[in-house]
Amino acid sequence: MKFSYIAQSILIGTGLALMGMSPALAQNREESQGMVLLRGLPTLDTSHSIAIVELDPESDRFGEILSEVEQPDMEHPLHHLYYSPNGRLYSTGLDPSCSLAEIGLSRDSSGAPVISGITCLDTQGQMVGEDIMWATSNGQEYMFVTFMGGVGGDDGGTVGVFDPQTNEIVKVIEARKSQVGEGEPYIMYPHGISAFEDRMVVTSTVHPDLTTGVGNMLTIIDLNTLEPIENIVVEKEKPLNFPSSPVEVLFVRPTMHPEIEPAILANTMFGFETWKVPYDADSKSFGEAEVIYSGVANETAVPLEFYGSEDELFISHALPGVVKRYELAALPELVSSGPDIVADPGAHHMIFFTSASGRDLIAIQNNLLNLGNSADEDPTDVDFIADLNAHTISVHDLETGERIATIDFKERYNKGVDNVEGLFGSGFVHHH
Amino acid sequence: MRRVLLSLTAAAIVAVAGWVLWERARAPVATPIADFSAPFVFGRFSVPPDNPLTEESFILGRHLFYDPMLSGNNEVSCATCHVQALAFTDGRAKSPTLSGGELDFSSMSLANLLWGQERFFWDGRAASLEEQALLPIQHPDEMGQNLDNLIAELQASGIYRKMFRRAYGSVSAENTAKALATFMRMLISSESKYDKYLRGEVRLTAQEEHGRKLFMAHPDTKVSLRGGNCIDCHSQFLTSGFRDALDGFSNNGLDPDEALPPGLMAVTGNPAHKGFFKVPTLRNIAVTAPYMHDGRFETLEDVMDHYNDGIVVSDTLSPLILEADNAPDNGQGTVGLRMTPEEMQAIIAFLHTLTDEAFLTNPNFSDPFHGDT
Numbered sequence: 001m002k003f004s005y006i007a008q009s010i011l012i013g014t015g016l017a018l019m020g021m022s023p024a025l026a027q028n029r030e031e032s033q034g035m036v037l038l039r040g041l042p043t044l045d046t047s048h049s050i051a052i053v054e055l056d057p058e059s060d061r062f063g064e065i066l067s068e069v070e071q072p073d074m075e076h077p078l079h080h081l082y083y084s085p086n087g088r089l090y091s092t093g094l095d096p097s098c099s100l101a102e103i104g105l106s107r108d109s110s111g112a113p114v115i116s117g118i119t120c121l122d123t124q125g126q127m128v129g130e131d132i133m134w135a136t137s138n139g140q141e142y143m144f145v146t147f148m149g150g151v152g153g154d155d156g157g158t159v160g161v162f163d164p165q166t167n168e169i170v171k172v173i174e175a176r177k178s179q180v181g182e183g184e185p186y187i188m189y190p191h192g193i194s195a196f197e198d199r200m201v202v203t204s205t206v207h208p209d210l211t212t213g214v215g216n217m218l219t220i221i222d223l224n225t226l227e228p229i230e231n232i233v234v235e236k237e238k239p240l241n242f243p244s245s246p247v248e249v250l251f252v253r254p255t256m257h258p259e260i261e262p263a264i265l266a267n268t269m270f271g272f273e274t275w276k277v278p279y280d281a282d283s284k285s286f287g288e289a290e291v292i293y294s295g296v297a298n299e300t301a302v303p304l305e306f307y308g309s310e311d312e313l314f315i316s317h318a319l320p321g322v323v324k325r326y327e328l329a330a331l332p333e334l335v336s337s338g339p340d341i342v343a344d345p346g347a348h349h350m351i352f353f354t355s356a357s358g359r360d361l362i363a364i365q366n367n368l369l370n371l372g373n374s375a376d377e378d379p380t381d382v383d384f385i386a387d388l389n390a391h392t393i394s395v396h397d398l399e400t401g402e403r404i405a406t407i408d409f410k411e412r413y414n415k416g417v418d419n420v421e422g423l424f425g426s427g428f429v430h431h432h
Numbered sequence: 433m434r435r436v437l438l439s440l441t442a443a444a445i446v447a448v449a450g451w452v453l454w455e456r457a458r459a460p461v462a463t464p465i466a467d468f469s470a471p472f473v474f475g476r477f478s479v480p481p482d483n484p485l486t487e488e489s490f491i492l493g494r495h496l497f498y499d500p501m502l503s504g505n506n507e508v509s510c511a512t513c514h515v516q517a518l519a520f521t522d523g524r525a526k527s528p529t530l531s532g533g534e535l536d537f538s539s540m541s542l543a544n545l546l547w548g549q550e551r552f553f554w555d556g557r558a559a560s561l562e563e564q565a566l567l568p569i570q571h572p573d574e575m576g577q578n579l580d581n582l583i584a585e586l587q588a589s590g591i592y593r594k595m596f597r598r599a600y601g602s603v604s605a606e607n608t609a610k611a612l613a614t615f616m617r618m619l620i621s622s623e624s625k626y627d628k629y630l631r632g633e634v635r636l637t638a639q640e641e642h643g644r645k646l647f648m649a650h651p652d653t654k655v656s657l658r659g660g661n662c663i664d665c666h667s668q669f670l671t672s673g674f675r676d677a678l679d680g681f682s683n684n685g686l687d688p689d690e691a692l693p694p695g696l697m698a699v700t701g702n703p704a705h706k707g708f709f710k711v712p713t714l715r716n717i718a719v720t721a722p723y724m725h726d727g728r729f730e731t732l733e734d735v736m737d738h739y740n741d742g743i744v745v746s747d748t749l750s751p752l753i754l755e756a757d758n759a760p761d762n763g764q765g766t767v768g769l770r771m772t773p774e775e776m777q778a779i780i781a782f783l784h785t786l787t788d789e790a791f792l793t794n795p796n797f798s799d800p801f802h803g804d805t
Contacts, residue, residue: 113476
């Protein structure tokens with residue numbers, strides 16, 4: 001989902017307005033600053049926090065935390081940051097006590113951004129927030145949030161529909177497999193979310209305890225009725241002998257590029273594949289799902305996120321830790337637009353920005369699942385694949401992919417880094 | 433008993449004298465602005481390192497802003513043409529001169545000057561707020577004051593000597609400019625209905641929301657997108673302009689080439705800047721009539737009519753305006769947005785959401801010589 005024009009004006013526009021400043025002010029460029037969710041590592045006696053970090057390697061303050069606020073006292077950290085179209089900052093959370101939060105931002109008398117607080121929102125019992133998107137139902141805009149744990153149970157999972165102004169819950173979309181009739185569409189462990197016109201898609205990933213159950217399908221939701229209407233299985237190879245666990249999803253659509261034919265793209269975390277499901281907008285029907293990228297054949301695993309620029313789509317693969325790039329205009333087919341960007345194990349979220357000298361950069365956050373590392377005897381480690389926790393942000397030249405610099409958060413701050421978002425929003429197609 | 437009284441009196445005199453000497457000798461006080469907080473979404477701002485925001489400079493600047501002592505005839509203050517209730521404009525098409533005539537320009541609204549701009553006045557002739565602050569004071573038609581005379585008058589005032597000493601150390605023209613700039617930088621407006629909407633505190637009406645969408649959209653008939661095209665020039669509408677020095681100046685189609693005033697060209701010497709004037713903030717726009725640099729439009733409806741059907745083409749007309757048309761095939765022989773009356777009213781309704789009553793009545797920004805503030 002691209003930011004609306006107003007969001008671009010508020011977030012990116014203000015950032016872009018900072019260009020062309022004097023050298024003295026170049027150190028204060030906010031375009032190159034990132035919001036990060038930092039995870040306290042139990043063995044290193046640190047706590048969860050949210051911070052603003054300088055990511056421009058040309059800055060004297062590269063890697064420096066410019067502002068930091070501790071997260072509420074809870075076991076599991078906040079998970080994933082999203083800016084609303086009006087510029088409000090939200091985060092999903094893994095802890096049942098704070099599965100969705102709004103984060104306050106303001107400025108001090110020097111003009112510097114300040115994280116002014118974290119407000120946990122009432123989710124009416126929905127737990128383990130994952131992704132957020134803002135979409136319209138019957139002409140009314142809502143904030144949709146996937147809760148992978150739902151309100152609990154072995155086959156839980158809900159999509160929360162919130163009033164985007166008041167943050168109050170409007171509806172909980174729930175359809176348990178154990179409660180709907182045989183062959184009826186259900187929602188289970190929803191994570192990725194995307195939408196086009198009046199169709200929304202969520203994935204079925206994995207039970208939050210990572211052991212009770214794993215999903216293998218997509219759920220289509222009718223945005224007119226806010227009810228699930230169809231399941232689509234996306235499972236073929238099972239390299240781990242698990243269900244495929246579709247994770248992030250992107251409904252590619254003509255508004256991203258006029259040459260794009262609408263279709264769903266979905267990455268399967270345990271199947272290592274990228275799937276395509278064609279969509280006929282006239283008949284509102286989906287075609288046959290097919291694998292368009294095989295991790296087994298290409299020696300990559302755990303594909304995760306979709307991000308887009310004006311002309312490219314980027315997909316992160318946590319193992320071996322690369323970001324692959326594709327021609328945006330060729331979607332929904334994956335036509336390579338250049339060599340892989342080699343990051344670190346756990347390659348996950350990313351942001352795009354320019355350096356003080358105008359160099360186009362990509363910063364990649366390398367860590368999966370907010371988990372610790374078994375090598376540290378970290379009790380939060382779930383080493384089901386191994387070594388997905390580099391806890392770094394690597395900064396690369398966007399054109400060549402060359403790595404320019406790396407921040408090792410574990411080494412420098414004794415913390416893991418779970419998410420990165422631009423201070424003014426990524427300004428790019430993000431997940432949805 | 434008498435000796436005791438004399439001793440106490442002597443001690444008191446010594447104490448007072450000591451305090452007076454200490455007060456006069458001590459360095460300026462730099463008390464940070466209490467509880468300062470500004471909206472994140474307005475973007476970053478920067479304050480000159482040699483003129484930080486302090487309580488002392490703000491208090492001094494506020495007094496100077498409202499004091500007619502700053503004019504040559506001691507009858508005109510900054511506030512004469514910048515009235516708080518009118519968002520620091522004066523409600524006139526062109527402000528009056530000291531001799532009873534009219535100035536060339538309309539009085540500009542003052543709000544959120546912390547953000548953005550590096551060029552001030554309609555034609556961008558000042559490169560900083562500090563530079564701007566002294567120009568009207570010295571202008572023979574505006575305040576007609578000689579700076580040396582002004583400094584002598586301020587120096588003669590014990591109250592001002594004390595305020596200057598606390599803020600900057602001494603009375604000077606430079607420090608007068610700094611104090612006025614600080615007061616203007618602190619004129620922060622962030623409590624309009626639209627601000628509250630952005631924070632999630634209120635909802636817009638259906639008409640206001642329609643206007644918001646039109647305001648943000650550049651019309652594109654290929655995809656049936658109707659738009660008011662406002663954001664193309666007014667992207668910094670919540671604050672007061674662009675950071676880049678010459679961004680935020682535009683020719684918005686008011687006059688033909690033969691009648692086009694120099695505008696920014698008078699400053700840059702660049703003919704491509706002929707007829708360029710500052711794109712003003714739209715904050716509190718509903719209370720700042722009349723509109724445009726010369727106040728030629730009395731109402732927002734007049735303004736909308738201009739953009740809808742009254743654009744005058746000239747060599748330097750903004751291409752963003754020239755190409756914005758919701759009905760390009762109508763062949764009406766005019767240039768404009770060609771929106772419906774309902775659409776124009778919706779945009780006007782949205783513009784009214786930018787009015788910040790708390791700002792217009794904030795006692796901290798009011799005349800310190802009157803009332804109880």
